Amino acid sequence: MPINDDATLVVGSGNFLTAPPGTPIPTDLLAPTSPWDTVGHTSLEDIFGISSEGGDATVIGTLQNKNLRTKYGARTETMALTLQQFDVAGLRLFYGSNAPLLPDGSVGVPTDPTPTVAAFLALFIDGTHHFAFYAPKAEIYRADDLSLSDTESLAGLPIGVKPMAYGSNAWTYAVTPLGATNLPATGATAGTPGGFTPTGAITPANLAAMSGVVASPATAWTTGKHVLLGDASKAYWNGTAWTAGQAP
Amino acid sequence: MAGLPDQIKALAELSPVEDLMLALLREGLPGIRVQSLIAKDQKFPLVLVRRAPTFGEWNGDTRFVDSALVTVHTFCEDPDGDEDAAILAEAVRVVLRDAWLRQKVVPGRGHITRAEINSAPRRATDWATSTGPVQYADLPVGVWRYETTYQIEIRRPRSRPYAQPSP
Numbered sequence: 001m002p003i004n005d006d007a008t009l010v011v012g013s014g015n016f017l018t019a020p021p022g023t024p025i026p027t028d029l030l031a032p033t034s035p036w037d038t039v040g041h042t043s044l045e046d047i048f049g050i051s052s053e054g055g056d057a058t059v060i061g062t063l064q065n066k067n068l069r070t071k072y073g074a075r076t077e078t079m080a081l082t083l084q085q086f087d088v089a090g091l092r093l094f095y096g097s098n099a100p101l102l103p104d105g106s107v108g109v110p111t112d113p114t115p116t117v118a119a120f121l122a123l124f125i126d127g128t129h130h131f132a133f134y135a136p137k138a139e140i141y142r143a144d145d146l147s148l149s150d151t152e153s154l155a156g157l158p159i160g161v162k163p164m165a166y167g168s169n170a171w172t173y174a175v176t177p178l179g180a181t182n183l184p185a186t187g188a189t190a191g192t193p194g195g196f197t198p199t200g201a202i203t204p205a206n207l208a209a210m211s212g213v214v215a216s217p218a219t220a221w222t223t224g225k226h227v228l229l230g231d232a233s234k235a236y237w238n239g240t241a242w243t244a245g246q247a248p
Numbered sequence: 249m250a251g252l253p254d255q256i257k258a259l260a261e262l263s264p265v266e267d268l269m270l271a272l273l274r275e276g277l278p279g280i281r282v283q284s285l286i287a288k289d290q291k292f293p294l295v296l297v298r299r300a301p302t303f304g305e306w307n308g309d310t311r312f313v314d315s316a317l318v319t320v321h322t323f324c325e326d327p328d329g330d331e332d333a334a335i336l337a338e339a340v341r342v343v344l345r346d347a348w349l350r351q352k353v354v355p356g357r358g359h360i361t362r363a364e365i366n367s368a369p370r371r372a373t374d375w376a377t378s379t380g381p382v383q384y385a386d387l388p389v390g391v392w393r394y395e396t397t398y399q400i401e402i403r404r405p406r407s408r409p410y411a412q413p414s415p
Binding site: 005008010011012013125126127128129166 | 279311312353357362406
């Protein structure tokens with residue numbers, strides 16, 4: 001792997017967003033549009049963390065080979081952040097999406113809390129580059145007990161985000177390679193779906209935005225090959241032009 | 249005119265901290281003079297930015313991050329020069345914090361990844377504190393100075409400040 005100075009990350013800023021389950025990752029990560037919405041102020045010191053459970057390795061052997069292969073158990077992961085915005089939306093992320101708003105304006109703490117189910121995006125910015133965690137579906141709920149321990153710092157609500165498999169996905173969340181901001185895609189590679197180049201480039205918004213994008217391979221793409229566009233539609237290269245859908 | 253050979257300049261990865269601070273503060277404080285040296289016939293209000301000496305360990309990353317102690321002096325004239333200089337110092341703090349949180353990149357200079365106050369704005373009655381400007385003996389009559397020290401972390405520019413010379 002070549003040395004790539006541009007792939008190093010120093011987190012300078014960031015943001016956490018939610019949207020209805022299944023919402024695709026924003027086309028422009030630095031300018032997410034509706035229905036993506038920020039969760040509000042979060043801690044400057046305890047920015048973000050991921051912990052996991054499970055994933056234990058079991059060595060399977062035979063009489064002839066004691067270490068034939070290794071089998072790994074399922075691993076569940078929890079993303080942690082500290083919310084510092086004590087409004088109704090923030091309190092419901094902590095206490096449960098079914099926390100009722102009482103007649104006097106206060107938020108009731110439910111006896112049988114229900115986690116908030118939403119798409120989740122954690123975005124970290126390093127100058128002109130960005131890095132993100134995206135889960136199309138996640139359960140968001142309190143990660144720890146609430147403690148108001150001092151008068152010197154902002155109080156926080158410890159929030160846990162558990163990515164879940166969405167639909168038929170064989171993955172729970174995705175990590176974007178470090179990419180440059182506002183870098184347009186110059187090439188598209190065939191796949192199911194394919195990808196855009198250079199790495200981290202912004203996905204073209206729609207079919208019209210594909211003009212000027214160079215197809216790889218340049219010959220007509222084979223059956224099923226396509227790329228996903230920003231408007232969630234598909235496009236493929238028929239040998240002479242970009243066409244909506246996937247290669248027949 | 250003598251100067252550094254291009255191949256020597258091309259070795260530089262970091263650029264002077266003052267250059268990044270001047271660019272950020274000039275954009276964030278329109279109408280305010282932001283300098284790193286005092287002019288002979290200096291006009292006010294003025295923000296003076298200088299890197300200060302650090303003692304002990306340098307906290308940067310030898311490859312990607314510079315760490316600098318920076319002293320920011322704000323000067324304002326009467327009437328209300330004392331209060332104005334304090335307000336200007338606070339405005340500087342907000343500009344630097346926003347440049348950090350909004351990841352404002354200055355081409356060829358890099359961007360701030362952390363800006364913290366080490367010593368809060370305080371009134372200084374003359375030029376002559378240990379980190380203060382000493383170009384001139386006395387602070388002009390009716391001019392007030394506030395001094396603030398920041399710890400600034402700077403991500404070096406993605407491309408080197410000076411291009412490789414063409415072969």
